[in-house]
Amino acid sequence: MRQVCQQKLLTERDCAILISYSGNNEILEPISHISALDKRGVNIIGITSVGDNFIRKHVDCVLTMSSRERLYSKISNFATEESVHFLLNVLFSCYFKQNYQANIDHKIFNAKEIERQRFSTLNNIKESP
Incomplete structure (x- = not known):
């Protein structure tokens, strides 16, 4: 339900990122x-x-995640998760770089605000001597 609400708010000024291992099930989210x-x-x-699928045929840009894990021999989906994390980090860094100075200024300002609030909260819970 959350994805439905979010996708209805997006416009031509936005970009949606859809992640699907198979990329084929047209009736399920996010496809x-x-x-x-x-x-x-x-x-x-x-x-x-990797491979031909619905996403590859119907979206503007496709990034390929690692698909080297075998379902029968893996313990977890570590390689797939790390591959997706890497791709999201690359996308974020490219977006951040487009307006680097404003983004870094905004990040530093907010980090200082969070740190100041965090320390004041920690000081409030210290034990009295």
Whole structure:
């Protein structure tokens, strides 16, 4: 439900990032949102595994996640998760760089505010001698 609400708020000035390992199930989220996003002119980046799939055919840009794990022999989905994290970090760094000075100023300002609030909270809970 949350994804439905969020996708309805996006416009042609936004970019949606859809992550799906198979990239094929058109009736399930997030792939089911592609048509509605496309109709509103929302740019779409798909992150999916290697191979031909629905996402690759219907989005503006596709990034390929690692798909080297075998379901029968893996303990966890470590490589897949790390691959997605890496791709999201690359996207974030490219976006951040577009307006670097304003973004770094904003980040530093907010970090200082958070630190000041955090220390004042910690001081309030210290034990009295």
